[in-house]
Amino acid sequence: MKQALTWRLLAREWRSGELGILLMALVLAVSVVVGVSSFVTRLQSALLSESARFLAADMVVVSRSPVPEAWISAAHEQQLQPTEVVGFPSMAVADIDHMALSSIKAVSLGYPLRGELLWSSEPYGEVLATGAIPGAGEVWLAPRLFSLLDVELGESIFVGEQPLRVSGAVRGEPDATTAVFGFGPRLLMNTADIPATGVIQPGSRVEYRLLLRGTPEAIASFTEWVKPQLGQGQRLDSVEGAQPSISETLDRAQGFLLLAGSLAVVLAAAAITLASRRFGERHTQYVAILKSLGAQSPEIASLYGRSLFWIGLFGTLIGCLLGWVLQEAFIRVLGSLLPVEPGAAGLKPILIGGVTAAVCLMFFAWPPLRRLGQASPLRVLRADMGIAEAQRSSDFLMGSVAIVALMWWYSGSALVTGAVIAGLCVVMGLGYMAANVLLSGSRSVGGFAGSLWRVALAGLQRRGRANALQMVIFAMAIMLMLLLSVVRTSLIGQWQAQLPPDAPNHFLMNLAPEERPELQTFFADNEILSETLYPMTRGRVISVNDAALPRWEELEEDGAPRQREANFTWSDEIPTGNALVDGEWWTADTDQPWVSLEEEFASDIGAAVGDRLSLRIGADALEVTVLNIRAVDWQSMRPNFFTVFPRKVLEAFPGMYMTSFRLLPEQKSLLNQLVGVLPTVTVIELDIVIREMRVVIDQVARALELVLGVILLAGGLVLISGVRSSLDGRLRESALLRAVGARKGMVLGALWVEFLVLGGLAGALASVGAEVAAWGLQTQVFEMSWTPTPLMWALGPTLGAVIVGALGVWSCRRVVNVPPVVILREV
Amino acid sequence: MIKVSQLLKTVPTADGDLTILHGVDLEIAAGTSAAIVGASGSGKSTLLGLLAGMDVASAGDVWLDGVNLSALDEDARARLRAAKVGFVFQNFQLLPALTAKENVMLPLELAGIDEAGSIAERFLGEVGLQDRLAHYPTTLSGGEQQRVAIARAFAREPAVLFADEPTGNLDTRTGERIIDLLFELNARASTTLVLVTHDERLAERCDQRFSMSAGELFGP
Incomplete structure (x- = not known):
């Protein structure tokens, strides 16, 4: 087929709106994936910076001997900002009757590189972030040192041989939990005064810390350079290990966000499969006409292949753009809540979006379109001919492998992928069993029921195979939404339990x-x-x-x-x-x-x-x-x-x-x-640390809720696509019922029953699958204890029935508002 | 032009194979018209599908313009259809996404003809739809849609035109006008016309009349 003709057919297809449905599904898929993954990437870097506060730096070189000068020069060369901290236990002496073993921390200009140093003018006075450090010849004391040493502001104490003037109380250090230097109360001084104290002798227990701040790339490159040179008693401390409870919170949040992203991929694939199936089914007749006019299979394949290529290209571009808008909206919503400017998302989310689009198109959109090439031209004479079912199971298998690979790549976790897949397998397995049993049994029940039920249940059974598939897809979407809600609730619940409002501080x-x-x-x-x-x-x-x-x-x-x-x-x-x-x-x-x-x-x-x-x-x-x-x-x-x-x-x-x-x-x-x-x-x-932890947890919880919202939206759109995928058959039958005199109430009632039954069953299946996946995620991924969620068992079928029922009837509402002949002509 | 020998078509059903055509023999000379009449379910549409190379026989041969269709695969048969065959269907089979003109242009474009647009306009003019070029099928009446289908069938100047119940979906008066148009264009282009119908009056206008009953062909 000539290129120009392909373009013209493509343009005409576009005008007819059919391609739009597929394009919309793809745009949805790509934008959700790009949006969530950009947001996750930016949030991760923001949260990493947040947790960097607990290290007072992005990375720290810890050493029992002074950090080599060459390392400091190298840090400067790598565009890193360094500052030195020296810690050791020593006596602080006010006079012969007042001395106390103190945990001494000497800091130099620039400290802290992340977070804030808190100061007050009197021992337990108003806390201020001054942005300063003790000057040379000065010390800041922990509040209780004032009473232990019996000193007041402006008086002098001795550290070794050096007198130092007390110029304030140290009330909070960002790295208080990671740079301890013994058990005594804190004494903060300037590194410039250390030589004069004379307390550091060979054999003294001293910890030298070189704090570094810079871009992740610079940190990574410095780490690579310095690691082989680390000697005995030297190590690198990174943000991940800085504050175990915060780091665990962030790990779990990250796990959750990646899980959400993976679910977005599955939902995207489901939406595309549904849209593409509908496109394929609606185009079988179209292809039969083209073939009766002499178009050959390769030309048909080329027509739809090119169409798909352009849809893929435009869909990915628009999706990336919308995804960017989506994540920007997230960041705006979080806005002031984020402690630091969120980092750049980089190109990875775009790559993820592109690969997701390519995989979804290749394995989920292309098979139904490829089968169009096999459509028999005889359909122009016999409209009741079925659609080729060949190779569907191999397509399904390949698609499943692709989706597992994509989820794995995206989440970077076999456990996350495994738990979700286990839940999905349960849904699919049980789904087909339940569909066969219930849908075949429904007619005998319908036989005894009134005509509304008879019509509805007969409808369910007649489209048994399509209904089973539709039910499984509904169940999958509901399962993923339930799963994410359950995991979010238990994560946030656990975080809040960790820091109850009345916790000792x-x-x-x-x-x-x-x-x-x-x-x-x-x-x-x-x-x-x-x-x-x-x-x-x-x-x-x-x-x-x-x-x-x-x-x-x-x-x-x-x-x-x-x-x-x-x-x-x-x-x-x-x-x-x-x-x-x-x-x-x-x-x-x-x-x-x-x-x-x-x-x-x-x-x-x-x-x-x-x-x-x-x-x-x-x-x-x-x-x-x-x-x-x-x-x-x-x-x-x-x-x-x-x-x-x-x-x-x-x-x-x-x-x-x-x-x-x-x-x-x-x-x-x-x-x-x-x-x-x-x-x-x-x-x-501990009140300051607790307050900071609360801030982090609140921010993370809010971010999780936003992402959950987007995934729920994507799930909702899959449900809409699912309902739409069977719309033509239902519209035709309902129009026929209307044509033979069925009242509006009966047609609507039958649709309600049909969709309520489908949605309810799907919701029940989803509850089982979500429970299985939640068990896997909570016990294996989030290292939390698992408890069953009885609410979900009630909520799944109810929500399923209500949402699918309402969506279904809403999508079919035209059938009672428009003359049946119009509907019959259209479908 | 068309020659059929011992054509057999069986289809698998739940109760075993069902024979739709029982060894049909048929010959239609070039430039003539032939009607195949019969009741619903007699097998006439199946025969038409086989004659046009849209289906494959279980046994027997179909020669179309000297080419044995049984020896061709689907794509080769599609090329043959593109080159020599035109169709008019009971349900018109216009593409709803295309305008009347675009529908007529489609087979011309598939055959790689450059002036598809002007040819389409000319043929739509011949069927009296010169002011309906940009209309979509859903905005046309049944008769108008069938006229678009006729224009589409003749625009390619096919050697053979197959018509499947061309008046089946039209009222009597419109049907008659459509038939007049079909025969008029057919006479002008010297096309071989094969018409499947259960309308005896229509069959009588053809040079040959075959009748089909329970998968067997009788006549002329």
Whole structure:
């Protein structure tokens, strides 16, 4: 067929609106995929920057010796912004009676590279982000150091030999949880003063941190350059490991977004398949006429092949454009909520959109069109001839393989893909079984029912095969929508449970036993909610099974077993929120020398159940046997312990107490009173960290809801395509019914029943499939516990029936408003 | 022009093979007209499909202008249709997306004829639709649609014109005008006309009359 003729036919096809349906499905597919994937990419980079706050940088080189100058030069050359931090424990001395072991952090200009350093002019005064650091000759003290050292603003203290003037209180460091430098309260100073202090000597326990900020590419290239040069005691810390609970939140959010994107691909493929099938069916007669006029199969194939090519090209272009608008709309909606300017999406989303379009067209749109070439010209004489069914199963198989590959590529996770595919397989398997049983049984039921039911159920059965397919597609779309809703609800629920509104936001440590009544009175007087008091004593694990452990600074390789210092506590029962991983818990009154270890702590010292540990508590030695290993939920804001002993084993050792409590923002000034009453206690302020975590979680939750909305929209459009795909047959039959005198109510009623039954069945199947997929995703991908969702079992069939019923009847409404002859002529 | 020998057509059904044509023999000379009459279900449309090379016989041969259709595949038969065959159908079979003129142009374009547009206009003029060129089939009456179909069939100047119940969907008066038009154009172009109908009056106007009953052909 001549090129010009192909163009003319294509133009005429376009004018007739038939190609428009296919084009719309493709545009929908590409725009959803591009939109969601661009949004995900941009959000990921924004969230990564957000979590970079917990590192105060995009990446950190951690070293036990000064970071080589060459590395700093290299960072400059790679367009990275560096700044140095030095951390070590040392005594801060005000006078001979007032000294305190402090966790000293020396920072240089530029710190922090991400996030903000918070300061106040008095110990628990109003918190400000000044954008400054302590100048040379100055220090900022943690609030409790003021009382421990008995100093005020403007006075001087000594670090080593260097006097430093107190110029403020340090109230929040973005990397407080990742750069610890010992257990004492924080003292922030300038790196310029370090040499004068003279405290850093060979063998001192010092951590040097080179903070780096720059584009992901520059970070990646520097990482590649520096990694082979890392020596003993040197490592790279990246954003991913910066703040476990935030990183886990982001991981799950990312998993969810990628899941959503994959579902968008499946829905897109479904929409295209439906549109293309309808196009193919409507064009069989068209092709028969062309063939009767002498067009040959290759010409027909070429006509539709070219049509598809141009549809693909235009669809992809328009889809990419709309996808861009979509993600821009997302970003606008989130707008002020995003903590940092979202990063660029890059070209990958466009590539994903293009590949999705190509795969969808090749495996889902092309087969029905290719079959058009095989249409018999005899149809011009015999309109009742069927449509070639050949090769449908192989097309389906190839399409399925393509879609699995696409989902896998898109989500980058075999588990995500596997869980969704498992759900879809359940839907398809059960769908065909249910369709066969129910649709074949429906007629016998209909035989006893009134004429409306008889007409409806006969209709269901007559189009049995098409109905089964349509039902499976409805079920798939509903399943994907239910699945995403369930996963979103449980993710957000879990995040919120992690940080309940009344969670304790301060820790209090170093409370002497005799101070307990005083503290309890203080809490009661000021209506402060607190947890129970936990006994606590500080100790060190020296050896395991008589094999001495090296000290941290003697360690030859990172990760090898080493001595660990920890807070020891005793408890009759397993602490709340802890779970036994190995071994068993002791009885309350035991005096056996046992210990319970937290799993990572056990791995750090290289101990397992049954091992003997030698401990040192102050000057005393203690021998115990590991009775069990515990998993601890570190995300809970409760006091958690690495090592727990039976009461009778630890009671004899001198110890202090700790607790956690909740302070409202307006109660903040009570802290000054508290450290006035109990000057030796340590108060750790977690309220700022918790507030920041809440912000991140709220943002992520909002993003998930937006994406869910888009996927629901895509699912809705698949349902519309599904209803449309069977429209001609239904319109024709309804018009015939009208022609033979059926009343409007009966025709509409029959349509309602037909679509309600289809939708209800599809919804029921979808609930089963969504439950299977949700189980897989929650247990395998999101590492959450799975609980069945009874609401979904009720909601699936109800929503299915209502939505499909309403869409179906709405799509067919013309049949009762337009004279039947017009409908019959059109279809 | 058309020669058929021992043509057999069976189709598989749930109850076994069903024979639609029982060894049909037929000869129609070039430039003449022939009518095949018979009741519904007698097999006349099946025979027409086989004569036009739109279907494949189970046994027997069909020669169209000296070419044995049984020896050709579907695409070769399509080329033959494009070169030598025109159709007029009971249901008109116009493409709804194309205007009257575009419908007539279609076979010309498929055959690669450059002046498709002007030829289409001329033939639509001959069937009296010169002012309906840009109309779509749904906006034309049944008679007008059939006239477009006739213009489309003759525009290619085919050697053989097959007409399947050309008046079946038209009222008597319109049907008569359509038949007059068909015969008039046929006489002018010396086309071989094969007409399937159950209308005896129409059959009488043809040079030859065959009748079909239960898959067997009788006459002339």
